[in-house]
Amino acid sequence: MAANFGKNYKISIFGESHGSALGVNIDGIPAGTELNLEFISQEMRRRAPGRSKLTTPRVEKDEFEILSGFFDGKTTGTPLAMIIRNSNQRSKDYSELKRKPRPGHADWSGFNRYNGFNDIRGSGHFSGRITASLVFAGAIAKQILKEQGILIAAHIKSVKDIEDRDFVESDITEENINKLRNMTLPVLNEEIVEKIEKAVEKTREEKNSLGGIVELMVTGLTAGIGDPYFESMESELSRMIFSVPATKGIEFGAGFGITEMTGYEANDEMFYDEKGNIKSFTNNNGGIIGGITTGMPISFKVAIKPTASIEKAQKTVNLETKQNDILEVRGRHDPIIVPRVVPVLEAATAIVILDRILEGKKRGL
Numbered sequence: 134m135a136a137n138f139g140k141n142y143k144i145s146i147f148g149e150s151h152g153s154a155l156g157v158n159i160d161g162i163p164a165g166t167e168l169n170l171e172f173i174s175q176e177m178r179r180r181a182p183g184r185s186k187l188t189t190p191r192v193e194k195d196e197f198e199i200l201s202g203f204f205d206g207k208t209t210g211t212p213l214a215m216i217i218r219n220s221n222q223r224s225k226d227y228s229e230l231k232r233k234p235r236p237g238h239a240d241w242s243g244f245n246r247y248n249g250f251n252d253i254r255g256s257g258h259f260s261g262r263i264t265a266s267l268v269f270a271g272a273i274a275k276q277i278l279k280e281q282g283i284l285i286a287a288h289i290k291s292v293k294d295i296e297d298r299d300f301v302e303s304d305i306t307e308e309n310i311n312k313l314r315n316m317t318l319p320v321l322n323e324e325i326v327e328k329i330e331k332a333v334e335k336t337r338e339e340k341n342s343l344g345g346i347v348e349l350m351v352t353g354l355t356a357g358i359g360d361p362y363f364e365s366m367e368s369e370l371s372r373m374i375f376s377v378p379a380t381k382g383i384e385f386g387a388g389f390g391i392t393e394m395t396g397y398e399a400n401d402e403m404f405y406d407e408k409g410n411i412k413s414f415t416n417n418n419g420g421i422i423g424g425i426t427t428g429m430p431i432s433f434k435v436a437i438k439p440t441a442s443i444e445k446a447q448k449t450v451n452l453e454t455k456q457n458d459i460l461e462v463r464g465r466h467d468p469i470i471v472p473r474v475v476p477v478l479e480a481a482t483a484i485v486i487l488d489r490i491l492e493g494k495k496r497g498l
């Protein structure tokens with residue numbers, strides 16, 4: 134089912150952006166897991182709308198209510214259900230879109246898939262708002278992974294042609310992760326913050342939007358996690374990452390750039406480090422070979438498209454008059470999705486990594 138993910142850490146999401154609520158049911162959290170609710174709230178705030186001038190002005194607190202599976206500060210092992218109530222809907226912004234679908238958004242494809250019964254208000258189930266549930270499930274997964282020494286970090290690699298430097302393994306410390314978590318624009322080279330802000334402001338004034346790339350890194354993984362072929366670590370991560378709205382590409386390690394290397398350059402030559410751990414000098418394969426972790430960090434980049442809903446006049450069709458028409462999208466939209474998707478991609482990654490680790494444990498690994 135489209136709303137379900139995972140074989141071991143199983144999530145099932147529901148909700149609409151302008152309905153009464155959205156949420157997630159999680160099955161597979163080990164019983165007795167202590168949850169740091171304040172950490173989960175912080176993660177929710179990182180994603181929540183209306184928190185900076187670079188995001189949609191729709192303000193939602195994204196306060197979550199846990200309905201089941203949690204007692205006396207610990208998980209019970211039975212399904213943990215969570216809901217967030219919507220409070221700041223402005224559905225009139227969407228009244229024109231059933232007739233005039235937005236180019237780049239799911240109005241036309243969703244209309245066809247659901248025979249016109251899809252909830253158009255706030256883009257319904259297609260809204261980026263539904264990713265609040267991923268952040269919740271991911272925050273729990275992150276806590277479990279951290280106990281095992283596994284850290285997940287992300288930063289904005291680029292916005293249009295403004296580039297941050299790449300992650301190196303030594304960037305992934307708890308201190309650096311906390312710093313990035315507290316930044317509105319999480320970048321490594323802080324000199325580009327103002328450039329990004331100006332570029333977004335200028336584009337918004339032009340009634341347009343921007344996209345960019347997010348880079349992620351996962352450290353602390355032992356070699357041997359994952360499977361070949363259809364449940365490969367790359368397959369599972371890609372399937373999840375492409376479920377995040379606005380994702381248009383993913384590349385592991387050197388990605389498409391590996392095609393410009395020779396075999397000698399691309400192969401990650403190996404060595405024993407001073408502690409006796411097997412490592413590679415480079416990580417062009419992004420920490421995964423044969424679908425299975427190598428013990429090097431998992432490293433990948435995600436392409437996020439520019440926000441579809443823009444005020445600039447665009448050509449579309451009018452499904453009532455059956456004529457070509459013009460649309461100027463109204464409403465409260467993100468001028469750029471990239472900063473808000475950073476915690477979502479981290480969470481999505483945490484869900485997959487935990488699910489794969491539990492899969493290995495099932496087989497006694």
Ligand SMILES: Cc1cc2nc3c(=O)[nH]c(=O)nc-3n(C[C@H](O)[C@H](O)[C@H](O)COP(=O)(O)O)c2cc1C
Nearest residue numbers: 238239259260261378379380440441442466467473
């Ligand atoms: C956190 C987040 C916020 C988003 N905000 C907006 C928005 O304000 N306006 C918009 O048109 N799309 C926004 N999107 C993207 C749309 O939800 C997405 O483009 C749409 O569902 C179509 O899916 P696709 O782009 O993956 O094909 C957002 C996505 C995320 C993850």
Ligand SMILES: C=C(O[C@@H]1CC(C(=O)O)=C[C@@H](OP(=O)(O)O)[C@H]1O)C(=O)O
Nearest residue numbers: 182189191255256260261262464465466
């Ligand atoms: C509310 C959120 O972001 C929304 C994501 C979104 C979209 O099309 O994806 C469109 C906008 O919805 P609305 O028109 O209701 O303001 C954004 O504000 C959220 O992420 O929590």
